[in-house]
Amino acid sequence: MFGLTIEQIAFIFRGAGWTIVLSLLGFVGGTILGLPVALARASRRRSLRTGSGLFVQLVQGIPLPVIMFVVYFGISIGGYDVPALVAAGIAMTLYSSAYLGEIWRGCIQAVPKTQWEAGECLALTNTQRFVFVILPQALRIAVPPTVGFLVQIVKNTSYAVVIGFFDLTYSAKVINNSTFMPFTVFTLAALIYFAICFPMSVLARRFERRLSRS
């Protein structure tokens, strides 16, 4: 097919599977770490705000490939020999938690102040106010940008190629090295990425429109 054998195409698709695995890992990890970051960023305590702000600035000011390398070599000097998936997963978690934290901070702060005041009038405690009044509303606002950021996560897993993680980019590179048909191979890889990302982009836009209408 297009000058590639079935085995070669299957090899590329196997890489695509690992791209999805790493994306999910990055998103789940990013959610677990990103939620506290968002809460700390929106907190009333100044120390929490500056601390989490520094973390976000740090991660957003360093290229993801370099984060991958730091994690990869950092683990190995600890004397542990871990597969590239773990290192890439940790790096993706750090990366997406910083961005998701910032996105969700915006969503929490986008809930009108009057909602906080209304909660207070109803004699809710701080936690109750946050969990039952603010969070449900913030979640609704958070859906479109979060889906949009998923696209970034999927695309940025391609940087894991620098530490030799077997993802779609890596498998495409290997096949290109052996066949030297860059247009075919990389167009196929780009189409697979596009097939994963484009529906999510469309979905994000649709959610956004629905939100702005209501």
Add this chain to the structure above:
Amino acid sequence: MRGCALSYEFDFSFLNDYLPELWHGIWLTLGMTVVSIVPGFALGTGCAVGRLYGPPWVQRLVTIYVEGIRNTPLIIQVFWLFFGLAVLQVRVGPFPAAVIALVINVGAYTAEIMRAGLQSIPKGQLEAAACLALKPSQSLWSVQIPQAVERVYPALVSQFVLMMLATSIMSQISAEELTGVAYMIQSFTFRGFEVYLVIAGIYLVMSCLLRLTLLGVAQVSFPRRRRLGTPL
């Protein structure tokens, strides 16, 4: 094996030995970024105008370009271009290939940002331009685009900083920018962790500097802000 963690000694002596290489990497990274910003911005603005005011076929073409680029990773685009040109027997060095890929990439993102900027301009401005008998092209050039740039400037700055960070994969096509230099030092000294910590610090400083520089450019070049001190 646990003991290794405790007995690991940091060794930053490579900093002295490889200083010229590091400088070279920094300059290449900055060079790639600066060279790509202006054409990337021009391409993006052109595409935004084309998508909003162009004939239907232009609109469709720009949409395909923007969506295609925005939904695929930069590294695949770079490989496609670099190895593809090699197959076509076109000899392009890694640096020009990297710049071309960056321009094409950042153009697509800029197009979306500028489109949002152009759409956010109040109708009254367009009517005022029409009242002054400006041609559509004049209105676009001297009313809409300057205001759009001023409105979306923070987003543009973020995009350009992200682009600078993204140059770090250009070592994959053997453009020896900072990350490529780091890999080279690491393979000679086996001090991977220290090397990349230092590189991370350098990138952090560079992204701060780039952001500050671009914001400084805004202070000087937006006359409203300079004279009145108020944002748009």
